[in-house]
Amino acid sequence: MLTEGVAAPQVHLVVALPGEAEPIIAHYDLVASGGRFPLFVGSDVFLTVSGVGKVAAAGATAYLAALKSPGEIWINVGLAGHGSAPFGTALLAHRVTDGETGRNQYPMHTTTPPCQTAHVITLARPSTQYQEAAFDMEASAFFETALRFSTVERIAVLKVISDNPFESIAEINRARAGALCESLLPVLDAEIARLRALDSGPPAPDLDPFLARWHFTVTEQHQLRALLVRHRALAGAPIGCADFQSAKNGSHLLRQLRERVAALPLLGLD
Amino acid sequence: MLTAWQGNKSRLKGAVFRFIYIERELKNHPRVRALCDRFKQATVVECERYQEIFNLRAQNFRLQKQAPALILARKTGNLILKTPPGYGIGGAHNYYFSHLLNCIYDCRYCFLQGMYRSAHLVLFVNYEDFGAAIAEQLGREPESHFFSGYDCDSLALDAVTEFSDFVLPFFAGGRGLLELRTKSVQTKSLLGRPAERNCVVAFSFTPDATSQAVEAGVPSVKRRIAAMKSLAEAGWPVGLRFDPVIWRPDYAAHYEELFVQIFSALPEAAIHSVSLGAFRLPSKMFKTMHGLYPEERLFAFGLAQKGRMVTYDEPRGETLLGDVRQALSRYVTSKKLFECQDLSVST
Numbered sequence: 178m179l180t181e182g183v184a185a186p187q188v189h190l191v192v193a194l195p196g197e198a199e200p201i202i203a204h205y206d207l208v209a210s211g212g213r214f215p216l217f218v219g220s221d222v223f224l225t226v227s228g229v230g231k232v233a234a235a236g237a238t239a240y241l242a243a244l245k246s247p248g249e250i251w252i253n254v255g256l257a258g259h260g261s262a263p264f265g266t267a268l269l270a271h272r273v274t275d276g277e278t279g280r281n282q283y284p285m286h287t288t289t290p291p292c293q294t295a296h297v298i299t300l301a302r303p304s305t306q307y308q309e310a311a312f313d314m315e316a317s318a319f320f321e322t323a324l325r326f327s328t329v330e331r332i333a334v335l336k337v338i339s340d341n342p343f344e345s346i347a348e349i350n351r352a353r354a355g356a357l358c359e360s361l362l363p364v365l366d367a368e369i370a371r372l373r374a375l376d377s378g379p380p381a382p383d384l385d386p387f388l389a390r391w392h393f394t395v396t397e398q399h400q401l402r403a404l405l406v407r408h409r410a411l412a413g414a415p416i417g418c419a420d421f422q423s424a425k426n427g428s429h430l431l432r433q434l435r436e437r438v439a440a441l442p443l444l445g446l447d
Numbered sequence: 448m449l450t451a452w453q454g455n456k457s458r459l460k461g462a463v464f465r466f467i468y469i470e471r472e473l474k475n476h477p478r479v480r481a482l483c484d485r486f487k488q489a490t491v492v493e494c495e496r497y498q499e500i501f502n503l504r505a506q507n508f509r510l511q512k513q514a515p516a517l518i519l520a521r522k523t524g525n526l527i528l529k530t531p532p533g534y535g536i537g538g539a540h541n542y543y544f545s546h547l548l549n550c551i552y553d554c555r556y557c558f559l560q561g562m563y564r565s566a567h568l569v570l571f572v573n574y575e576d577f578g579a580a581i582a583e584q585l586g587r588e589p590e591s592h593f594f595s596g597y598d599c600d601s602l603a604l605d606a607v608t609e610f611s612d613f614v615l616p617f618f619a620g621g622r623g624l625l626e627l628r629t630k631s632v633q634t635k636s637l638l639g640r641p642a643e644r645n646c647v648v649a650f651s652f653t654p655d656a657t658s659q660a661v662e663a664g665v666p667s668v669k670r671r672i673a674a675m676k677s678l679a680e681a682g683w684p685v686g687l688r689f690d691p692v693i694w695r696p697d698y699a700a701h702y703e704e705l706f707v708q709i710f711s712a713l714p715e716a717a718i719h720s721v722s723l724g725a726f727r728l729p730s731k732m733f734k735t736m737h738g739l740y741p742e743e744r745l746f747a748f749g750l751a752q753k754g755r756m757v758t759y760d761e762p763r764g765e766t767l768l769g770d771v772r773q774a775l776s777r778y779v780t781s782k783k784l785f786e787c788q789d790l791s792v793s794t
Contacts, residue, residue, distance in 0.1 A: 271466065271492050283492065283500050286465065287510050294490055328507045377510050379742050410747035443696050443748050 186331075186373050187249040189241050190224040191234060191319050192358075196351035197255050198226050200359035214240050222369075231275075231299060231318035238322040250331050250372045251323040253316055254365060256354055257297065257336035260307035264344040265357060267364040268311055270297040270334035275317035277301055282320045285330045287375065291367035297334055303346055311336050331372055337361045382406060386418045393427040401427075404434045411441040464489045466516040468500055468567075478572040479519050482607070486517070496520070501548070501565045509739045511566035512553055522546070522571035526580040530594060536647070536686070536720040536785050538592030538624060542584060546571050546610050547599035552630055553663035555745050556691055559598065561732025568604070574613045581614070585623045593618075596628030602648075603631035611636050621645050628688060630665045632674035642682030647719045649686030650675050652709070654701035657693050661745055668705065672712050679717035687779075690724035690787050692771050694749055694759055702771050710778040721779050724787030725758050725768055733757040 192198040198217070201207075207217035207224055214237045215226040223245060227237030234253070262268065271294035273282045286294065296310040299317035316334040323332045337357045340346040382405035384398060393401055409415045416437070424430035467489045473479045474493060483491055494500055497520035522545075530541040548569040549559055560566075571577070584591050595601040595614070605611050611627060618625045621644060628649045637648065653661070655668045666674075679685050687709065695701065728736070730752055737746045751760035758764055768786075775784060 271490060272494070281494060281499055283468070283494065283503075285506065285511065285516075287514050289465070296492075324503075324505045328505045328510070329503060330507055330510045375510055376513070377507050378740060381741075406741045407747045410742050410744050 185221045187245060188222045188369050188372075189238075189245065189249060189251045189323075190222065191227050191238050191241065191251070191253045191315070191323075192224060193227050193229050193234065193255050193315050194351075194354060195226055196354035197358045198224060199355050200362060201254065201365070204359075204362050204365075212240070212244075216241070216244070227315065227319075230314050231301070234315035235318040235322045238319050239325075242323075242326040249327060250333075250369065251319075251327055252333045252335055252365070252368065252372075253319040253323075254335050254358065254361065255313060255315060255337075256339035256349065256357060257311035257313040258304070258307060258340040258346060259295075259311045259338045260309050260341065262295070262311070262338045262341060264338055264341060265360055266338040267292040267361055268295040268297075268336050268338065269293070269368065270295060270311070270316060270320075270336070272296045273316045273320050273334055274298045274310075275321075276312075280317070280321075282317065282324070283329070284320065284333055287330050288371055291371060292335075292364050295336075297336060305340075305342075305346055307342055311338070330375060333368055333372065335361065335365060335368055379409070382409065382415065387427075387430070390418060391424065391427040391430055393431075397427050397431060400431055401434070404431065404438055408434070408438050408441070411438065411443075464517045465514055466490050466492060468492050468494050468497065468516060468518040470497060470520050471495055473519060473521060473572060476519075476572055478574075482517070482519060482570075485607070489517070494518075497569055501563070501567060501569055504564065506564050507739075508560055508564065508566045512560075515549065515551075516567045518567050518569045519572055520569055521573045522576065526577050527584055527593070530597075534594075534787055535592060536626070536722060538590065540588045540591040541594065542591055543594040543597040544577055544581070545598035546574065546577055546595070546614075547604065547608065549598070550600045551603050552600060552665045554630075554665065555661040555663075555736075555740060555743055556693065556726060556728075558728055558732050558736075560739060561728065561735040568599075570604075570608055574610065578614065578617055581617045581623075585617070589622050590624075592624045592626065594626045594628065596626070596649075600629050600631055601627035602629040602633040602637075605631075605633045605636055609636065612640075615640070615643055615646060618643055618645055626686065628686075630662065630671065632666045632670050634674045634678055637678060637683060638681055642678075642684075644682075644684065647684045647686045648675070648678050649688050649720075649722075651688040651690065652705060653689070653691075653693050654698075654705040656701055657695060661693070661743075668708060672709055675709075676712050679713055684719035685713070685717060686719050687721040688723075689771065689775075690722055691726035692723055692767055693726055693745070694763060694767050698767060699770055699774070703774055706774055706778055715779060718779060718783060720783050720785060721775060722785040722787055723768065723771060723775065725764055727756050727758040730755055730757050 202217045205219050205222045207219045210216045210218045217224040225237045225241045227233045269290050270284050276298045297316045298310045300312055339349050339357055421430045464486050469479050471493045497518045527542045527544045530543050535541040625646045626649050630651050650671055675685050749759055749763050750757050
């Protein structure tokens, strides 16, 4: 398991090719950590190199989720072709279509995205039959898999245009892929900052300090969580272990906590 | 001019709609074209059916509420539905319809937060099908009462949807009764046409301090009373809805102040009906809402589960409703006073 206890929402990056991943690994000072899929680890950014295609993308996404607790930020970063967008354009997906099944998914941008948004179609093999949409080979499988571990607002597909009717797909090589992904870094930084700033409310109460000190049955753990939430709502601030020095056991602590909650003044809703 | 959104500007950070999703089959629909023209700054995304977006399991209502998108769709299936038992203002045949799902306001007690997974606004643009369903029902039962504003605010987006202009002619000649329920001050379209005696514009209120605490984006009580007064003076029957009644330690003084504000501005004769109802939610919805807003004080005290509902504990709930009912009785006759006893939801 990777290290726990990081305050900032953790970012999970899924990138198809080593050449695309290299500038990102360097930018975030990620360290190789081995694994079935190549894994690179930082303090709060994790990157896996999936390989090309939907099966590889789904596998790598699930692999990364299995290593880390779910519920965080997920971004698929990579190259894409497009019918009209210029070479080097950064695009975030607002719709992702599986080119084989036709199934659609819709990444949600609840705050202003740092670049243009576009339709991304995931194909089974490279194509030069360009459309007014970006072509890639991983996004739909990545997105569908990441949705099992997070919510649609926190999952992004960020692409940089590597080929179009004027820039041949045959020109793409490791160096070019690396340069394109390096040019994408300011947008990736901004997208990570945007997703980290999403406010979905206060985190769940941290039970670990309580569980480390007293024994609680499963039912008592539910009661503890509910009382801590209620106390925070009524008092406007959380309460910690230090307030229960005299508690002899879990049941005793719950009794004390109930009394404290009951004694809180009901000051109205303001 | 999209005035409905102006008061909500800080919440929406200046953006009206950043994204508009349209069902592919509707991309050439005149209302869809008009709305896309109106919101030129929005990114338009085609979808197959609105449920692809709206019903997705892995989404966060709270995050979406900060900047909801507009989804333009076609409503199929039953377009008008019977209201829950106990819901109504004296009619024998009560129905509701929902041309719009979700609301631009952010009332913490609203059941929509617990009912829908998405906070995006879904506008069903096939108004003609709603009209046909209403006409058919009125043909069967001419005294039918129809309630708009069950899954939305009837007027808050009326300047955009223009739905009231479309639907009111179906009630011309005194057939049936339509209630438009709102917390908005969007009365321009109604004031621009002759009053319909069988269209009740029903305004929902909580006392000012409560509204400021739990009804984000809603115009002030003062502005709503002014809007209601303008409508009453133009001959529109107006209704008062105190549903849900919200407890706070000093509720009696706050409700009394609210009633003084309202009834000093509005003669009793102008009031069509008054209804009140307790704060109540199906426990499953309550659990979802509490999970979305665990820091919310409204959910942290004085509530109890009664059967499958969460409502105020006793005697708090009975005392609250009794006191508010009694205070109201000093201003309105009992014939006009209705108590919503349905075991459905608080809006």
